[in-house]
Amino acid sequence: MEQPKAASEARRRVLETADRLFYQEGLRAVGIDRIIAEAGVAKMSLYKHFPSKDDLILAVLKYREEKVLEFFQTAMERHGKRTKDHLRCFFAALKDWFESPGFRGCAFQNAAVELADPSHAGAQFAKAHKRRFQGLLAGLVEESIGKGAAKVAPAVGLLVEGAIVTAVIQGSPDAVDVARGAALKMVADAGGE
Amino acid sequence: MEQPKAASEARRRVLETADRLFYQEGLRAVGIDRIIAEAGVAKMSLYKHFPSKDDLILAVLKYREEKVLEFFQTAMERHGKRTKDHLRCFFAALKDWFESPGFRGCAFQNAAVELADPSHAGAQFAKAHKRRFQGLLAGLVEESIGKGAAKVAPAVGLLVEGAIVTAVIQGSPDAVDVARGAALKMVADAGGE
DNA sequence: ATAAATAGACAGACCTGTCTGTATTGCGAA
DNA sequence: TTCGCAATACAGACAGGTCTGTCTATTTAT
Numbered sequence: 554m555e556q557p558k559a560a561s562e563a564r565r566r567v568l569e570t571a572d573r574l575f576y577q578e579g580l581r582a583v584g585i586d587r588i589i590a591e592a593g594v595a596k597m598s599l600y601k602h603f604p605s606k607d608d609l610i611l612a613v614l615k616y617r618e619e620k621v622l623e624f625f626q627t628a629m630e631r632h633g634k635r636t637k638d639h640l641r642c643f644f645a646a647l648k649d650w651f652e653s654p655g656f657r658g659c660a661f662q663n664a665a666v667e668l669a670d671p672s673h674a675g676a677q678f679a680k681a682h683k684r685r686f687q688g689l690l691a692g693l694v695e696e697s698i699g700k701g702a703a704k705v706a707p708a709v710g711l712l713v714e715g716a717i718v719t720a721v722i723q724g725s726p727d728a729v730d731v732a733r734g735a736a737l738k739m740v741a742d743a744g745g746e
Numbered sequence: 747m748e749q750p751k752a753a754s755e756a757r758r759r760v761l762e763t764a765d766r767l768f769y770q771e772g773l774r775a776v777g778i779d780r781i782i783a784e785a786g787v788a789k790m791s792l793y794k795h796f797p798s799k800d801d802l803i804l805a806v807l808k809y810r811e812e813k814v815l816e817f818f819q820t821a822m823e824r825h826g827k828r829t830k831d832h833l834r835c836f837f838a839a840l841k842d843w844f845e846s847p848g849f850r851g852c853a854f855q856n857a858a859v860e861l862a863d864p865s866h867a868g869a870q871f872a873k874a875h876k877r878r879f880q881g882l883l884a885g886l887v888e889e890s891i892g893k894g895a896a897k898v899a900p901a902v903g904l905l906v907e908g909a910i911v912t913a914v915i916q917g918s919p920d921a922v923d924v925a926r927g928a929a930l931k932m933v934a935d936a937g938g939e
Numbered sequence: 940a941t942a943a944a945t946a947g948a949c950a951g952a953c954c955t956g957t958c959t960g961t962a963t964t965g966c967g968a969a
Numbered sequence: 970t971t972c973g974c975a976a977t978a979c980a981g982a983c984a985g986g987t988c989t990g991t992c993t994a995t996t997t998a999t
Contacts, residue, residue, distance in 0.1 A: 563945095586987085596946090598945080705928075712908060715908030788980065790978075798955080
């Protein structure tokens, strides 16, 4: 049986397909018809699970947040075998991400740009996600240098965000090296006081 | 008379209107009909000057680059009365921008996100613009500390780009203070060697 | 049989781009 | 000055396609 919490096979396929297409081509560029065609699902099945496209967008963003956190967790663990500096692991994972096929930046940055209206649920979720993400990053900085972290963590966050948009626009992952170098130096300087 | 190189009143109105609407609501969210209505221009007048929407988008980006450079020039001159540190002037101008009404981030970042396809003329122009902008910024850093600039200028660029997206997503100009603090410290450290 | 998913037509709006026809304007020639 | 000419812009209908969202009716699986 797959009815109560199996979350419905059709629903899962819609979510995965929409996530892929939205990320790759943009929220506005991808229509419902395209999603149901590639998901192999009837239109009514989609609208049963997601009453409107805005609802679907929000669900996709939530789904993606889980996937992003999972990605960083496993990628950092993989790099964690070589060094115990978790901040270094983070930048190694970030580089993996930039170099992954189909990389098109941060879905939450992109959503905030495409949605334009800051009151849109998707834009608000993006804002909340960025706060959570920054919180994780600040945790890594604090793990490195303790108390002084609050002084540099926000700047490290800006370096990461800047590296993401720059990598997208320039079509190259090089920015991550710049960000890592600057961030590690900043953190080292702040920790040595 | 207003015929030969007056660049056509209608063309100018289309460009200004499209620039405003595209920036405020997004390239895909704004249609041709909306532009001609608000510009008070006939559809054929628009298509005479800009054969397609993609052509219009590209023209708007070029137009905006001029406006952006003008803005920074005058804003920096205004702040230049108090300090001769041009890098500080730049961050003061950046803050003015973030606080200006209707601020919605960098049109070139936004265009790169919305266009998705990196081969689109608009995406390529955005990429080229960012290189030019980074060149200007690097010039300011070099003016501060000379040779060592090449080591820190790219990171300063990332801080600026990160501050822009963060200000948009968070709906607050605060990120500019973080970026300025980190950038000035980085530059000072690099200069003192 | 009941619940869920299927296929696909449909409405109504909006999209880009084309087309026709009219009004306005400046300018050289009569 | 007055006429006609050419360029420009105007208004708006139109074609052909796509968009979101609704609806009906059929199929499948439990």
